[in-house]
Amino acid sequence: MARVYNFSAGPSCIFEEVLEEASSQMLEYGDSGMSVMEMSHRSDHFEEIINRCESSLKSLMMIPDNYEVLFLQGGASLQFCMIPMNLLYKGSADVIHTGIWTEKAIKELNRLGKAEVIASSEDKTFTYIPKIDESMINDTADYLYICQNNTIFGTRYAELPITKGKPLVADLSSCILSEPVDVSKYGIIFAGAQKNMGIAGLTTVIIRKDLIEDRKNIPSMLSYKVMADNKSMYNTPPTYAIYICDLVLNHITRKIGGLAEMEKKNREKADILYTYLDSSSLFKNPVNKEDRSLMNVTFVTGDENTDKDFIVKAEEEGFVNLKGHRLVGGMRASIYNAMSLEGVKSLVSFMSEYERNK
Amino acid sequence: MARVYNFSAGPSCIFEEVLEEASSQMLEYGDSGMSVMEMSHRSDHFEEIINRCESSLKSLMMIPDNYEVLFLQGGASLQFCMIPMNLLYKGSADVIHTGIWTEKAIKELNRLGKAEVIASSEDKTFTYIPKIDESMINDTADYLYICQNNTIFGTRYAELPITKGKPLVADLSSCILSEPVDVSKYGIIFAGAQKNMGIAGLTTVIIRKDLIEDRKNIPSMLSYKVMADNKSMYNTPPTYAIYICDLVLNHITRKIGGLAEMEKKNREKADILYTYLDSSSLFKNPVNKEDRSLMNVTFVTGDENTDKDFIVKAEEEGFVNLKGHRLVGGMRASIYNAMSLEGVKSLVSFMSEYERNK
Numbered sequence: 001m002a003r004v005y006n007f008s009a010g011p012s013c014i015f016e017e018v019l020e021e022a023s024s025q026m027l028e029y030g031d032s033g034m035s036v037m038e039m040s041h042r043s044d045h046f047e048e049i050i051n052r053c054e055s056s057l058k059s060l061m062m063i064p065d066n067y068e069v070l071f072l073q074g075g076a077s078l079q080f081c082m083i084p085m086n087l088l089y090k091g092s093a094d095v096i097h098t099g100i101w102t103e104k105a106i107k108e109l110n111r112l113g114k115a116e117v118i119a120s121s122e123d124k125t126f127t128y129i130p131k132i133d134e135s136m137i138n139d140t141a142d143y144l145y146i147c148q149n150n151t152i153f154g155t156r157y158a159e160l161p162i163t164k165g166k167p168l169v170a171d172l173s174s175c176i177l178s179e180p181v182d183v184s185k186y187g188i189i190f191a192g193a194q195k196n197m198g199i200a201g202l203t204t205v206i207i208r209k210d211l212i213e214d215r216k217n218i219p220s221m222l223s224y225k226v227m228a229d230n231k232s233m234y235n236t237p238p239t240y241a242i243y244i245c246d247l248v249l250n251h252i253t254r255k256i257g258g259l260a261e262m263e264k265k266n267r268e269k270a271d272i273l274y275t276y277l278d279s280s281s282l283f284k285n286p287v288n289k290e291d292r293s294l295m296n297v298t299f300v301t302g303d304e305n306t307d308k309d310f311i312v313k314a315e316e317e318g319f320v321n322l323k324g325h326r327l328v329g330g331m332r333a334s335i336y337n338a339m340s341l342e343g344v345k346s347l348v349s350f351m352s353e354y355e356r357n358k
Numbered sequence: 359m360a361r362v363y364n365f366s367a368g369p370s371c372i373f374e375e376v377l378e379e380a381s382s383q384m385l386e387y388g389d390s391g392m393s394v395m396e397m398s399h400r401s402d403h404f405e406e407i408i409n410r411c412e413s414s415l416k417s418l419m420m421i422p423d424n425y426e427v428l429f430l431q432g433g434a435s436l437q438f439c440m441i442p443m444n445l446l447y448k449g450s451a452d453v454i455h456t457g458i459w460t461e462k463a464i465k466e467l468n469r470l471g472k473a474e475v476i477a478s479s480e481d482k483t484f485t486y487i488p489k490i491d492e493s494m495i496n497d498t499a500d501y502l503y504i505c506q507n508n509t510i511f512g513t514r515y516a517e518l519p520i521t522k523g524k525p526l527v528a529d530l531s532s533c534i535l536s537e538p539v540d541v542s543k544y545g546i547i548f549a550g551a552q553k554n555m556g557i558a559g560l561t562t563v564i565i566r567k568d569l570i571e572d573r574k575n576i577p578s579m580l581s582y583k584v585m586a587d588n589k590s591m592y593n594t595p596p597t598y599a600i601y602i603c604d605l606v607l608n609h610i611t612r613k614i615g616g617l618a619e620m621e622k623k624n625r626e627k628a629d630i631l632y633t634y635l636d637s638s639s640l641f642k643n644p645v646n647k648e649d650r651s652l653m654n655v656t657f658v659t660g661d662e663n664t665d666k667d668f669i670v671k672a673e674e675e676g677f678v679n680l681k682g683h684r685l686v687g688g689m690r691a692s693i694y695n696a697m698s699l700e701g702v703k704s705l706v707s708f709m710s711e712y713e714r715n716k
Contacts, residue, residue, distance in 0.1 A: 002391060003385065003386060003391050003392060004390075004392060006391075006392050006396055008396065008398040008401075011395065011396060011397055011597055013392070013396050014396050019385050019393050019395070020384075023384035023385065024381075026377050026381035026384070027361065027374070027378070027381065028360075032362075033361050033362030033676065033678070034361060034364050034371070035377050037369065037372055037377070037556075037557045037602070038366065038369060038370060038371050039369055040366040040367070040368070040369060040370075040679055041558065043366075043679070073559060073596075074432055074436075074579055075431070075579075075593045075594055076593070077578070077579050077592070077593035078579045080579070081577030081578075081580070104578075107578070108577055108578060111576075111577060192594065194594055199395045199596075199597070200399065200594045200595065200596055200597045200598065201431060201559040201560070201596030201599055219436075219438070219439030219469060219470070220438075220462075220466060221432055221433075221438070221439060222439070234435065235433045235435035236433055236550065236552055236558045238558055238559030239552075239557070239558045240558065240598070241559055241596070241598070241599075318391065320391070321398055321401070
């Protein structure tokens with residue numbers, strides 16, 4: 001038995017060193033005499049973990065002082081309702097529609113107010129990021145909403161849209177920590193942890209402090225104000241997921257050397273894969289070149305049976321979870337931070353060989 | 359370094375065998391070639407885990423077929439708003455008020471409708487469970503709400519209240535799996551996992567199917583209907599927490615021998631501790647005898663400095679997290695399923711010795 005190359009879109013591969021550390025600390029963490037799983041969230045040991053996790057994230061992402069970091073539950077999907085509950089005043093938000101995840105956000109937004117879709121790439125099966133100009137932004141919008149990296153369709157914003165002074169609310173679930181971002185350009189950044197931050201069950205929200213208001217009649221658990229006032233400990237937080245996130249952040253800081261280095265590695269991996277795809281006569285990537293995701297690389301052969309055969313044969317060789325999302329078909333290689341350069345090179349070798357033998 | 363006796367109220371001690379199994383499977387689970395942390399929630403391996411977890415729970419608790427089991431996020435605290443959002447029609451619920459956790463539930467209920475407090479033990483600092491009769495139940499109430507075991511004050515319902523046909527909604531966070539319960543008597547049972555089911559970040563809801571309705575304008579993530587229709591996979595569930603829960607359920611089933619055996623062990627532990635407390639001239643348990651919790655045993659010396667001294671000395675001997683909740687003071691020994699008989703006996707020995715030397 002050996003570890004496979006796991007190209008899952010999420011939950012997804014984790015740095016092996018992180019897993020090894022978690023395993024070795026499973027029965028006793030430091031001098032605590034217990035597992036992190038068993039620790040009271042109010043204990044000194046856990047306080048140290050959550051505080052270190054927060055300060056590592058602040059330092060890695062260079063988060064300015066006027067932002068709050070929250071560790072929440074419920075995934076990005078719970079943010080789809082928390083955001084409008086907390087941020088809608090006039091009642092509507094502008095949305096750039098780029099795939100399934102903005103579609104879900106729009107649906108929840110429309111339950112609590114109104115989503116104004118100011119641009120969409122649905123006309124070309126979401127294979128590009130639409131451009132917007134100032135004239136498209138509604139004066140009445142409370143914020144502008146985007147999904148920065150689209151896991152399913154393999155697109156990403158190479159540049160952020162203009163916002164005309166509106167707070168930019170962005171879903172970074174599948175690209176957070178993959179490269180440096182200028183946090184000061186956002187009102188809210190949010191991300192589920194199960195791609196680049198650790199395990200499912202933790203959601204990180206980075207919110208500009210002036211957007212945190214005491215909204216009346218919002219359930220406590222859905223109020224950014226309550227969560228911020230209680231430093232993410234209004235109730236028991238997902239302690240073990242926060243611990244794994246802390247290990248991941250520590251790994252990126254100390255072993256990788258920060259987000260600029262992380263980006264370099266990610267660009268190298270993506271370049272190798274896209275360069276091969278662009279030269280292949282069997283596999284094609286359908287995404288507009290300048291909008292290609294560094295994290296999720298989609299490809300098709302144009303023939304369903306060949307796609308199926310490729311996926312089966314790849315799995316036999318230890319390249320797993322290459323099947324594309326059921327709504328898109330084809331293949332997808334998610335090459336998050338924890339996917340090694342060696343993993344991508346091996347995949348490309350395998351694909352070349354498959355192509356030669358076809 | 360050695361493992362301590364951890365009397366934390368939650369997150370709390372976990373069966374050592376479960377931790378050992380999790381540690382040994384951390385890098386590779388079965389023939390998957392990956393950690394459970396890295397598995398897609400849509401993968402065959404994870405589907406097997408969540409299905410086994412559900413069927414083990416159904417079999418252990420003898421959950422009738424007309425109940426749905428949901429694995430959610432957000433802790434019991436998120437249930438405080440989900441329950442009224444999904445169950446209020448006429449607009450109010452009857453509540454028996456027995457401490458901080460019903461207080462929090464009442465607060466959230468009053469944001470979305472009205473909580474009618476039909477009985478309360480606040481007059482005696484929540485040291486007993488108030489009795490109710492049929493005349494106290496409001497015809498207009500949509501359901502009757504209780505907290506079955508009160509972690510902070512150390513009380514529990516030895517018998518369920520009459521409900522006059524209303525659905526009984528019960529918070530079993532700190533007593534689920536500690537003894538058999540007759541699920542058919544409840545409308546909803548819910549519990550955070552971090553006491554008897556594993557780790558923080560997972561909340562189990564057992565709901566009678568006729569209570570699951572398609573409520574309009576509820577956010578998807580807060581709808582029991584959406585969660586039930588998607589078999590707890592509307593979005594990525596807390597996969598690793600579900601895996602740990604599965605290991606815990608397996609341990610209770612195979613190593614302990616089921617909930618009747620679990621109850622026997624829990625009663626033995628509680629008896630030893632209460633018998634000592636009732637005979638002690640230094641320590642006192644303030645709870646009405648018939649309402650004493652089997653899981654959370656509170657005690658005081660009546661002198662704050664002695665309490666403090668005891669807690670410090672106990673910690674030096676490896677008995678940790680004995681400090682009572684900040685709202686109650688004194689001490690509390692939480693003796694959940696995973697606390698061994700040996701742990702309780704050792705604590706009582708230590709307390710006796712402390713008393714002799716006083």
